[in-house]
Amino acid sequence: DVSKVKLDYQSDVARLRKIVINSLYSNRDVFLRELISNANDALEKFRLTALMEKDIYDGVSPLNVTLKAERNAEGKGGRIVITDTGIGMSLEELTLNLGTLAKSGTSEFLTKADSEDMTGGGNLIGAFGVGFYSSFLVADRVTVASIPPKSSKHPNPTQNIFSSSADEGSFEIYPDPRGNTLGHGTEIVLELKNDAMDYLTPSNLMKLVNQHSSFSTAFPIYLWNEVEEELPVEAEEVHTTEFETPEDEDEAIVEEDTEPETMLKTKKVVVGRWEHMNSQPPLWMRDPKTVTDEEYNLLYQATFKDFQKPLAWSHFTGDSGDGVSFRALIYVPSRLSEEFFSKPLDASTKDVKLFVKHVFITSDLGEYSLPKWASWVKVIIDAEDLPLNVSRETFQSSAFLKQVKNVIIRRLIQLFGKIAEEDPEKFNEITTTYNTVLKLGAAEDNKNREKLAALTRYTTNQRNGTSFNDYIENKKQGQRQIFYLADMGKSSEYLAGSVFVEKLHARGYEVLLLNEPLDEILTQTLRNWKGISFQDVAKAGLKFGDDSEDDVEMMAALTKKFAPLLDWLKLEAGENVRDVVVSDRLVTSPCAVVADSHGFTANVQKLMSATSK
Ligand code: ADP
Numbered sequence: 001d002v003s004k005v006k007l008d009y010q011s012d013v014a015r016l017r018k019i020v021i022n023s024l025y026s027n028r029d030v031f032l033r034e035l036i037s038n039a040n041d042a043l044e045k046f047r048l049t050a051l052m053e054k055d056i057y058d059g060v061s062p063l064n065v066t067l068k069a070e071r072n073a074e075g076k077g078g079r080i081v082i083t084d085t086g087i088g089m090s091l092e093e094l095t096l097n098l099g100t101l102a103k104s105g106t107s108e109f110l111t112k113a114d115s116e117d118m119t120g121g122g123n124l125i126g127a128f129g130v131g132f133y134s135s136f137l138v139a140d141r142v143t144v145a146s147i148p149p150k151s152s153k154h155p156n157p158t159q160n161i162f163s164s165s166a167d168e169g170s171f172e173i174y175p176d177p178r179g180n181t182l183g184h185g186t187e188i189v190l191e192l193k194n195d196a197m198d199y200l201t202p203s204n205l206m207k208l209v210n211q212h213s214s215f216s217t218a219f220p221i222y223l224w225n226e227v228e229e230e231l232p233v234e235a236e237e238v239h240t241t242e243f244e245t246p247e248d249e250d251e252a253i254v255e256e257d258t259e260p261e262t263m264l265k266t267k268k269v270v271v272g273r274w275e276h277m278n279s280q281p282p283l284w285m286r287d288p289k290t291v292t293d294e295e296y297n298l299l300y301q302a303t304f305k306d307f308q309k310p311l312a313w314s315h316f317t318g319d320s321g322d323g324v325s326f327r328a329l330i331y332v333p334s335r336l337s338e339e340f341f342s343k344p345l346d347a348s349t350k351d352v353k354l355f356v357k358h359v360f361i362t363s364d365l366g367e368y369s370l371p372k373w374a375s376w377v378k379v380i381i382d383a384e385d386l387p388l389n390v391s392r393e394t395f396q397s398s399a400f401l402k403q404v405k406n407v408i409i410r411r412l413i414q415l416f417g418k419i420a421e422e423d424p425e426k427f428n429e430i431t432t433t434y435n436t437v438l439k440l441g442a443a444e445d446n447k448n449r450e451k452l453a454a455l456t457r458y459t460t461n462q463r464n465g466t467s468f469n470d471y472i473e474n475k476k477q478g479q480r481q482i483f484y485l486a487d488m489g490k491s492s493e494y495l496a497g498s499v500f501v502e503k504l505h506a507r508g509y510e511v512l513l514l515n516e517p518l519d520e521i522l523t524q525t526l527r528n529w530k531g532i533s534f535q536d537v538a539k540a541g542l543k544f545g546d547d548s549e550d551d552v553e554m555m556a557a558l559t560k561k562f563a564p565l566l567d568w569l570k571l572e573a574g575e576n577v578r579d580v581v582v583s584d585r586l587v588t589s590p591c592a593v594v595a596d597s598h599g600f601t602a603n604v605q606k607l608m609s610a611t612s613k
Pocket residue numbers: 034038039041042084086087088089097098103128129130131132133185186
């Protein structure tokens with residue numbers, strides 16, 4: 001008697017569903033994490049909407065996720081019911097969100113899915129946020145009932161149903177014949193496949209929730225659990241009222257065992273009750289000493305949807321200076337996104353997740369976003385006592401955020417410094433991914449320039465991974481300059497073989513071989529390191545520390561001797577050169593053209609013509 005509308009999935013959805021169903025079989029546990037994460041997102045959206053539109057929430061009705069496994073009466077088959085009291089979906093939203101690919105990340109997923117071996121792809125699903133379709137990994141049919149809260153957007157909300165089977169290219173949409181049973185929120189019923197009945201066992205569900213969802217979810221998750229208990233006969237009634245129940249359930253259910261042992265003073269009963277799964281405070285509130293690496297990894301992967309483990313992290317307590325204390329957890333991902341360097345300079349990601357009292361507020365720090373060089377860092381920050389009811393605009397202008405930004409940057413630099421000192425092997429990994437980023441930071445960030453520059457590493461004519469401090473330690477007696485040769489895009493081998501390097505190399509000097517665009521900008525911004533100035537070996541002005549009196553005399557004599565040749569060369573070269581001099585820079589090459597000490601080197605000229613295009 002209800003009007004069911006049958007709609008075809010958008011063609012990409014059909015493709016996506018197929019990929020998900022066919023290729024992620026061995027990873028099908030992910031469905032639960034994905035659905036819980038959707039429920040949590042919906043609860044967060046509800047709460048944020050309620051901050052702006054006060055009428056939609058009475059402030060007392062429960063905001064939670066419940067999970068229940070139900071066996072069919074005949075003992076064959078069953079279903080899992082996942083319910084949240086979140087933002088819900090209207091009829092249109094059910095069609096749009098679950099029937100089309102409204103999200104930008106998904107086409108990227110499809111491209112990746114085409115090109116990659118998908119056997120390990122369970123994480124790919126999470127990484128690209130195509131989570132809902134993972135429910136078809138375990139379900140023959142998925143039925144979603146949903147209703148948004150009464151608001152200005154939905155003045156007369158009704159509860160509707162989206163229903164789809166795993167092997168059809170279409171879905172049905174219709175008003176829920178039961179009417180409004182949810183208040184507001186979403187109920188997802190998974191009719192389990194025959195080979196997925198293991199999920200009907202509460203302890204299995206419990207294990208999955210504990211593994212993937214319990215530590216990072218702000219809203220309570222309750223699981224319906226049925227346990228067999230031996231109860232004293234007389235005490236039965238008293239006992240039933242003691243069970244913990246979620247706020248919206250009034251009673252626990254006690255069923256008699258099928259074979260009551262009437263002769264005993266105690267009897268076995270199956271006791272059903274709601275169990276609070278994530279009653280522990282979130283991981284970042286714990287003492288770092290009690291958190292395992294595995295827990296840090298899982299939290300990172302679930303929170304930031306990265307299928308790789310982080311390279312490093314820093315977990316600490318901070319203070320904003322005006323009395324607001326906070327917990328923070330900073331993660332260094334194992335790689336930068338492919339488009340990191342091509343993004344505009346002021347582009348920053350939204351990966352600083354700000355919580356107040358464990359409740360998610362925003363990941364958009366507005367004008368206090370991290371600078372480009374640090375925009376890849378993933379952060380969880382949880383403030384103790386900021387007023388929650390401020391609108392997000394006022395919140396963003398608070399001095400707190402400014403402080404947060406500075407603290408994150410300071411701690412990030414400290415973290416890198418600590419690794420550089422204590423774990424050279426790990427720091428090599430950091431260098432491989434982040435060296436260029438650190439150079440960018442040193443060039444960009446006036447306040448932290450020295451600290452960031454100290455973390456940058458260079459190849460020289462003598463070794464790899466040299467820092468400026470290493471260079472200074474290794475310099476020769478009397479050496480008064482830091483030598484470098486810069487040629488953008490050239491290999492280190494090429495630079496090492498340059499005529500400008502050969503004499504220095506022969507005399508045992510170390511020369512930084514700079515081939516990245518940022519290198520020369522950095523040496524010119526720094527000008528010197530610990531008071532020792534950078535000297536381009538392709539420019540005039542080179543000073544050797546080991547020039548002896550004899551050498552100086554000899555140079556004067558040679559200049560005199562070759563004066564006629566020098567004059568002739570100057571005449572022939574005309575406007576093209578500023579001067580022709582005798583030099584002791586070269587070993588095997590007869591001559592070299594070098595830049596004037598005040599002029600631009602060939603490299604900077606290349607850079608300038610590249611940027612002015
Ligand atoms: P993602 O969560 O990355 O957006 P999903 O495939 O998991 O992708 O979900 C698709 C969309 O469906 C969500 O963006 C959301 O709009 C909607 N949705 C899914 N589950 C819920 C829910 N429990 N409550 C409200 N909306 C939901």
